[in-house]
Amino acid sequence: MAGLGIQNRGCGIARIQKADGGKATPAWQRKEGKNPTGGLNRKGIASYRSQHPGSKLSTAVTTKPSKLKPGSKSANRRKSFCARMSGMKKRLTSAKTARDPNSRINKSLRKWNC
Numbered sequence: 001m002a003g004l005g006i007q008n009r010g011c012g013i014a015r016i017q018k019a020d021g022g023k024a025t026p027a028w029q030r031k032e033g034k035n036p037t038g039g040l041n042r043k044g045i046a047s048y049r050s051q052h053p054g055s056k057l058s059t060a061v062t063t064k065p066s067k068l069k070p071g072s073k074s075a076n077r078r079k080s081f082c083a084r085m086s087g088m089k090k091r092l093t094s095a096k097t098a099r100d101p102n103s104r105i106n107k108s109l110r111k112w113n114c
Contacts, residue, residue: 026051038107060111082114 026047027033033044039060040048049055061068061078068075089098089105097103 034104035111038104038109038111060108062111062113065113078112078114081112082109085109085112086114 028040028044028048028051033040033047035041035044040057042059045057045059048057061074061081063074063078065075065078068078085105085108089109093103093105097105100106
């Protein structure tokens, strides 16, 4: 990408800066880094990891719960995510967002089979 440079803001978060002075946000915050069915796609995850070194972010566990071995790493990850995000949906979203089937939180909960 010609004309882009990395600018470190001193707080550990680097931003991509365009040559013309405008700011370009990382892919994980833009549409191109998000999966239309919920969550981040591979490009979004790669972008997040480059912005946050040492991050352990990985793709969603999309396997049906009946196919996962109980107590396995994937099953525990899915269970933890569903518990955490269901609580966020309940407490940190408006009633309108909670009911909207196209909201990001509802899409991600569906993708993870919550």
